[in-house]
Amino acid sequence: MDPDELLKVRDRYDAEMRRDAQPDAAHARVERVGRVVRQTVPGLGWNGVLWSDLDEDTADAEIAAQVAYFGARGAEEGGPEFEWKLYSHDGPADLGDRLLAAGFVPEAPETLVVARTADLAALPVEPPEGITLKVVKDEAGVDLMMEVHHRAFGTERPRIREQMLTLLRDEPDTIEAVLAMAGDVPVSAARMEMRPGSAFAGLWGGGTAPEWRGRGIYRLLVAHRARVAAARDIPYLQVDASDDSRPILERLGFGVLGVTTPYIWQGSGS
Structure with missing residues (x-):
């Protein structure tokens, strides 16, 4: 996509x-309050600010309002943690500094990339020797995905596990979760989330066990999900890409829309 098309896609x-x-998720709530759009969900789901329309005169007050809201809510919901998902084109220009001053802690930035689904669905990709794909439909499959993620990233992801189980149970048409298997051993895992009527399907969680990297498995999982999205007439695939996955995705044809940084607030002591 050329720069003009990428800008139009970013606006969309x-x-x-x-x-x-x-x-x-079915039990989550998205609402516009003041100058922000936020999601709240009970339990282990994702809570945070998705979008904001702020300037130098309104930013600090809006940040304080969201901190107060999630802080008060956390007393009833098991903790006040929430994420402010900041994009590089969000205003004001110093919004990240203002979030830091309010007690937020930034995590590693990721690059927002997008590609046309039809282009990726047409990729001639074959599984590496000894690898088969398994679509995840149940808790046992989700637990295998969590095993792979622990080997790939070195972290536990209880929130992701709960989110996947909820979608598979309540909205199975909105998720495509897949494992790459070497015999009976899971070596890579990824998922795609598709909201009804959306032009964008999100590719998430792509991770491969270290000893299986460099064999084309990540590319295989991207192509598989692209074909599923194409069958549903979803025009674009979107990824929040790490520094490791961004070069692979750009070689596949993804274009850069910007950079996104999660700012996490964990309470007054964060």
Whole structure:
């Protein structure tokens, strides 16, 4: 995509996936309050700010309002943690500094990339020797995915596990979760989330066990999910890409829309 098309896609992404976002689970709630759009969900789901329309005069007050809201809510919901998902084109220009001053802690930035689904669905990709794909449909499969993620990233992800189980149970048509298997051993895992009517399908969680990297498995999982999205007439695939996955995705044809940084607030002591 050329720069003009990428800018149009970014505007559509901001409008559809952020400003007019749908909840990422049936029991979640998305609402516009003041100058922000936020999601709240009980338990282990994702809570945070998806979009904001701020300037130098309104930013600090709006940040304080969201801190107060999630802080008070946390007393009833098991903790006040929430994420402010900041994009590089969000205003004001010093919004990240203002979040830091309010007690937020930034995590590693990721690059927001997008590609046309049809282009990726047409990729001639074959599984590496000894690898088969398994679509995840149940808790046992989700636990295998969590095993892979622990080997790939070195972290436990209870929130992701709960989110996947909820979607598979309540909204199975909104998720495509897949494992790459070497015999009976899971070596890579990824998922795709698709909200009804959306022009964008999100590719998430792509991770491969270290000893299996460099064999084309990540590319295989991208192509598989692209074919599923193409069959549903979803025009774009979106990834929040790490520094490791961004070069692979750009070689596959993804274009850069910007950089996104999660700012996490964990309470007054964060």
